[in-house]
Amino acid sequence: MTENDTVEFRHTQDNRIAMGCMLGLICIVTIIGNCLVLLAICTCRHLRSISNLYIGNLALVDFIIGVCTMPITVWTLSLNSWQLGQAGCLVTATIDNLAIACSLWTLAASAVDRCFAILRPFKYNRLMNKNIARSMLGAVWLLSLCLALCPVIGWDSYVYSWFSFSCGINPAAKGHDRYFFLFYTLVALIIPLVVVVACYIPIYIVSRRANKIHASQTQPGHSKRQMQAAFLVIIIVSVFTLTTLPIMTVGMLSWLKVIDSIPLLAAIVFHIMLYSNSALNPILYGVFNTSFREVYKSMLNCEWGLKRRTLMARRRASSLRDPSFVNTKKKNDRPSDRYDILKS
Structure with a gap:
């Protein structure tokens, strides 16, 4: 496909309408689904476990994407041009890159927590608490924010990409700025994925050993819940990797100057996959977690x-x-x- 063909394809109205409808639907599902997740965790005490703190943080990140960046992408797509100027480009790209880094590092922190809980359960119960988990999540947000602000303070720059109708890192930058894309990919994507894999290899070994000795029949309920939480994070990580890997691969190939551009249809599919991850996570919670599924049903049925x-x-x-009922009733009975x- 030549450059002229790509530009002509980009300006096809039917193509923009189809992509706009799909992204709009994904945006609605993302907002509603992650609202349900956050509401469930905030209102149900039995869901306020340490492992669900990471799920809640991931839902918060996806909700921010659905509210702040997806509608702007749909609006830009309908206008077929960027209307928010360089300041708007900086803001939306910063939020996007903050969300990507925060999502993966949240999954990495959750993987470390699950590995510790399953391999060292007694030490985990003695040392781990919600305050430590919140501190880990605070460090994740701080690291992600520093990464996202690097182009704002002068290392590389955020540019508008015509084939994605959004702003992001420029993988084709030259000079000193050229290495920021590699740095961001390494710190925000590769390292947390390595942490996740390193944590789940021993978890997989332990689960296989437990299955061989039929430990699932005699395993305590607490350990079973730990394994179920670990399995849910594995599913989330797998879906995240599958939906983000294509667009990241294209960016890396562009950085290496292996390719100059890709067909617009492929770019559209890759970006829809990237945004669909935020909509799929709440569905995964309901499918693979019984507690979330029960709360979803109660909320939807009012x-x-x-x-x-x-x-x-x-x-x-x-x-x-009995006027003395309120005063005599124990607080713990409420x-x-x-x-x-x-x-x-």
Whole structure:
């Protein structure tokens, strides 16, 4: 495909409409799905485990992508040009690269947590707590922000890419700026993936050994939950790798000057795959995690609101019959967990 053919294909209205509809649908699913995840973790105490803190952080990153960058891409696609200027380019590209780095390092931190929990369970229960997990996530955000701000402070620059209708790192930069793409790919992508693989190899060995001795029948419930959480992270990492690998491979080949450009249809497919990862994660939680699936059902069926109103009405009726009811009832007897309300 020649350059003229590519430009002509880029300006085809039907092509832009099809891609805009797909990205718009992905944007809606991303926002709604990750809202459900965040709401479930915030409202259900049994979901506020250490492993789910990483899932909540990943959902927050995907929600930011769905709110901040996807709508701008759809809008730019409909106009067929960038209308936000260099400042808008810097902001959207910074958010995109922050999200990519934060997502992978969150998965790496979660992999380290699962590896520690499964291989050293007693030491894990003694040393690990939610404050340490929050500190790890804070370090992840700080590292990701530093990486995303490098082009803003002068190392390389963010440029608008016509085939993706968005701003990003320029892999074809020259001079000193040329090495930023390699640095970002190494720190934000390759290193966290290596950490994930290094953590899950021993987890896989332990799980295989457990299956051979039929430990699943006698394994404590806590250990089973740890293995299920680890399996969920493996699925998330696999999907993330499959959806981001094509576009990153193209960027690396462009950096190596192996290719100058790719067909626009391939670029469209690769970018749809990249954005679809944010929409797939909430679906994966519901498919592979029973607790999330039950909370999803209760939220979609509006059962929680009905149960809560019924419970509050009973409490008011009891307090009217016995004024000392509210004062004498123990604090620990109150249904502080919305999931407990569902099961009552």
